[in-house]
Amino acid sequence: MQPNLKRIQYRVRGQVQGVGFRPFVYQLAWDLGLTGWVLNDQEGVLIEVQGSTTNAFLDALHKQAPALSRIQSIEEKEIEKKENEAVFLIRESECGDVQTDIIPDAAICPDCLSEMRDPNDRRYGYPFLNCTHCGPRYTITHSLPYDRAQTSMAAFEMCPACEAEYRDPTNRRFHAQPTCCPNCGPRLSMDISEIANRIRQGQILAIKGLGGFHLVCDAHNETAIEKLRKRKNRAAKPFAVMVADCKGINSFAKLDKDEQALLESPERPIVLLRKKKSNLPDTIAPNLNRIGVMLPYTPLHYLIMDALRGRPLVMTSANPGGEPLVIANDEAEHRLSNIADAIVTHNRDILIRVDDSVVRHDLSGPTVLRSARGFTPRPIALTQDTSSILGLGAFLKNTICLTRANHAYLSQHIGDLDNVATLCFQEETFDHLRKILHVDPVLAVHDLHPDFASTRFAHSLGIETFAVQHHHAHIASVLAEHQIDGPVIGLALDGFGLGDNGKSWGGELFKVDGLNCTRIGHLRPLAQPGGDKAAVEPWRMGASALHALGRRDEIDSRFAGHDTQTLKLMLDKGLNSPQTSSMGRLFDAACGLLGVCEIAQYEGHAPMMLESLVSRIEVDPQGWHLEENGVLNLLSLLNTLCERTAQSGANLFHGTLVFALADWVEQACTKHNISRVALSGGCFLNEILSQGLKRKLQQAGLEVYLNQHVPLSDAGLSLGQVWLGQQKLLRDGS
Template identity: 35%
Template sequence: MDQTSIQSKHRAVKITVKGRVQGVGFRPFIFQIADQFCINGTVQNNMDGVKIFAEGAYEDISQFVSAIQSKSPRLSRIDQVEVGEIPANGYDDFRIIPSERTGKSSLVIPIDSAVCEDCLAEMRDPNNFRYRYPFINCTQCGPRYTIIDELPYDRPFTVMREFAMCPDCKKEYEDPMNRRHHAQPIACGKCGPEVSLKTINGQTIAKQKEAIEWVSNLLCDGKIVAIKGIGGYHLACDAYNEKAVRALRDRKRRPNRPLAVMAANIEVAREICQVKKQEDEILQSPEAPIVIMEKQSCSGLAESLAPGMKTLGVMLPYTPLHHLLFDEGEVKALVMTSANPSGLPILYRDKEAFSYLEGIADYVLSNNREILHPLDDSVVQLIDGHLTFLRRSRGYVPDPMTTDQPVHSVVALGSQQKNTFAIGRHEQIFIGPHIGEMEHLEVVEHFQHEFNHLMKWMGIEPDKIAIDMHPGYMTGELAETMNASIISVQHHHAHMVSCMEDNGLNDATFGIILDGTGYGEDGHIWGFELLYGDASSYERLAHLNYSHLPGNERAIKEPWRNATAMLIDSFGAEGREWALRLFPNKIYEIEVIAHMLEKGVNSPLAGTCGRLFDAVSAILDICQVSTYDGEAAIKLSEQMIEAESIQSYPYGLLESKDGSIALDFAPALKQIVQDRLSGVPKMEIVQRFHETVVTMCVESMVSLSQRNPSFKKHVVLSGGSFHNPFLLKEIAGRLKKRNFKVYTHKQVPCNDGGLSLGQLIVAANKK
């Protein structure tokens, strides 16, 4: 057949596109390229993705299919395109037809996205009918997941069903050539949501443009304002105003934890932080997360924003309202921290915001667009040129991961801290939003609300439920209420498999898992683990030697207690004397701790990297009492400055009863105390301590590999301690020099926020 015959030959196909293809302007995109290539047919959202019936000349159909993948909208992500030949139906045009709400669901739920440049330009154009409208959006930006009630993603199944479109909005919505065609949150000042400024008692002061002007002035005057965003309420104040920042800390009872800052634009971000090129791109991405960066030395920001820290979490405005607040006023950077009481979920219901924030916020800038699914801001950091997640939430949730593991109908409930859950459906894994600490009833209810909603959207019933093996975790109680097989997964095995799945690894690997707390197979607290295994099983090859935690949780919150116990456990009476010299105002308490250890009262055994960092932080008087999770370890790591020729402290290797190697830190601990008491500069001790942890891990891994020559030299690194940039960079780098293939996390956090992924894969492989 010649080329002319091929080009003129008529062809009819059914095209199914799967991935993130709803809520991103995909149907109008298909309509436009159908017009470009003279294609007739239909495009439709359904529970399986986007379904297209296309008829046209042979070559036109080929170009049409190619363009679907090469020219798709910026917020879309195509996972699969299926093309099948079908009989011609004789279409005489191309149409977007109503969604089909039946069939097997493999939808990717659309994510919330930062406002795009096109919408910002219109919002700032006095001649545009959406001039200064704080809810402007299009198919390429705005709220999605947070406003969806049911699937597929159509306006009647979102909170926007409460707002009838005016003629101007409806005209754009129905125009397939307009970028707002089927933009479900479409609205304007005539027909859409509106903002209102209220006193903390609920009295309305101003609305719309006037309200925004008021708030800008209030922030300039040092007031604290609760502002409703896409995923919930933030507390905002002038980040340059020390008095305002201290007032916010006092009112929120958050004495030391770093506060996130929203900079007016990228230029301001560069004034307050040392912004690298990759960080610049991440800040200005559609996901718009908080990015942890090095602070500038003379930024002028309030000193109490991040006390004792050399880094700062910064984000850029990601809603039209944020931009308007900066456009209106003189403030260049705002504290923008989640408006939740300590330990509770982010506030997102208006009624709760007013009751909880009494005595904290001076005013509330609210709006009448309901939030159905609250989302915290995502937090990321660039380490050694790679993006790492500290918290995966807004902008990324609930975007799925694809897998070749048998995960369908398997769910995982995550950990007690930094909780997330995971749901397996066909070849997809959906990881839920950041839930937080599962210690309060409100958090558990929040977990259940989000889990049940996402399960309904998935359209599956669980066969297997994975939980942490800790007997006291709330997730275990929740699993008992579900009609499925419960599988307990060891904490650090889940960490290892999480990193394996994050890198598409199925074969057995080594794992170095460094974190704060995890219930071990022997009933003790693990957290400094060298493992080998895969999703089905693992071996514990080496670990940190155990010491007692007097008072358990109290020793975690008061690291000086942990340090005291380590000293007494390792050195007896001499260790007690050192503790008395290091903590002279704790004489009575040290005697009590010594008695507790002698009698074995409420003092579980632990060997974790987090507790090791805590103890050294307390010994160096960097942090003796933690006011937030991980404070002692974080502040110690912030003191680390890389230098050449750092010498490790001595350490030992002991054979454990179970055949594993126990890493004995006692020799190093002794030298650290002697250096501290003899006046060696803290910086030198911090550097040598970090070097010791790195050396212990690398040399032990080399030794274990030599002992087991049949094991592949592949290593995954996981656990919350790998948020420490020096540990991650140096352990990975030195292992690579020893010819190991090293894998780190990419799509989920190395902390417990990524644990549910590993739990799910382990459970999926249980027979």
């Protein structure tokens, strides 16, 4: 035995199963003349190598790992050498209490795409080919370790040719669990040529994909788009567009290199791009300056695109309005037959529904607006290690979050908890995530609001519960994502969250230090006539602003066609007009006063239209003042808007808001001697607001943090909840 021979055991943790990690290790060991073995087990990948090049082996593990892998840690220890070992082997997986990660679904890789388009390849034109570098993962997996028997591909017995590839360590399909071919894999219910012909004819198709069905039609066919809107009861909410490649985007949207990198990444999210004037119908994203665009990410998408010669397609989630994404074939026939002209299925089961992710690239880099396919269930590292905790989110844009040791796993987008189907989806997601992670939570953290369905679900689990204030959780989500300890000034801006005093909050300034959260300021409250109705009818908040400004007599003329007499009576007597400090309602007031949007068709509709009008920001130095009790008063700004046109008012509102908020936060930081600021809440989805405020605060010498890999909206709330749950367990010593 050589004198410098070593035997090293490596424990690799992270996203290392189902990504071709074992064949990578196998090939690397052979190239370096090492013997030993590699296997998947409950903690990740375990490796033993013996030889004189172990240092080079470790260096290559870090630098050359497969593209889809994400190594969290590599532990190494020297162990006793073995005599007469001549080869390196891949051993069978070992089961147990699983601690490894399942990776998200990944877009088709270049090699598979090339095979699919090669007439001489046995997988030519096959819509379900994949390899260790691409294809379905999370959506087809029952449990870990990630082996074929644990996936919905277990129903398909591999043919001899696929079996040979699967067993060949030099083949990129070595141990590719979903691998298949036309002879042994799933089948499509309709020929690609017929799918393409139906789309050309103006039909709407429901097509089963990776994490659910899409509703698909020709993006140039305005009649088909209007038909889709009517059938889906989606009057104005924007649709996403799929294009064959980035070259097809330049005719209707601006695209920079960072946005292109996002579009072409294995995650393949919908990316929000700035519109250009084009021949695409404005009805795709009406009255907005951005359009959601994505590239094909499955072989089926590419086959359809090839058949249509790259014609852009409207591609939106296949679900009746407000309900979860459809995933099962019989479910599609039942729920989509009144929307789609034809339904295209296949016989590979989707085990968990996962929608498309939505991302924007701004000055902070990629900002995830909806975390789903491609990102879920990627772990978020936490600074503490505790028993498992469940965060149940809030009412709107619900997600759940589950911890295992020092990692948090944010679920895919679930939706608004306002119907039975979505409530069932929330439970389904919890059961699947718990099974995948092999954990049982000891604590369920929920919103302070007692009537939220997520709160009731927490109490139904039979474990300890913990209620946390909505906006405290928003700020905590930033602290969790950026691993921040110690005090921060937190600014939470959104539409609604129940305050500690039982009132409607949404424009809040806090001093936050772990579980300790002190409200040190808030927006001057406005009456919300009609309660929740004012959140969908911005004219009501415009009228409320006029009333507060002493301009009651203008309500009738400005909002003719609405029941202004009843509304004025409500405001005069304070009937069904609760006070709210919500920034979301302040945006609505501005939209109402400027005549931008009097009735909203979806959440955020009016503010998004207002943001789309901005050409350049303006600032009114007299538009705000800070009151002694920490209240930010913006009535002067609203008063000035009454005399502005829509675009001029949008410019002034955004610019003045950024400067006012910066002034407010800077004074709080000085008073409390804190230099770190955390910003969160749905209003920060407004890029002009979030990036303008961040830049202004940084110019003042402050450290500024926003959610980036976790949504700024209520979809990121569950992460903040589990972070606060950890603080509670650590405080209580449990």
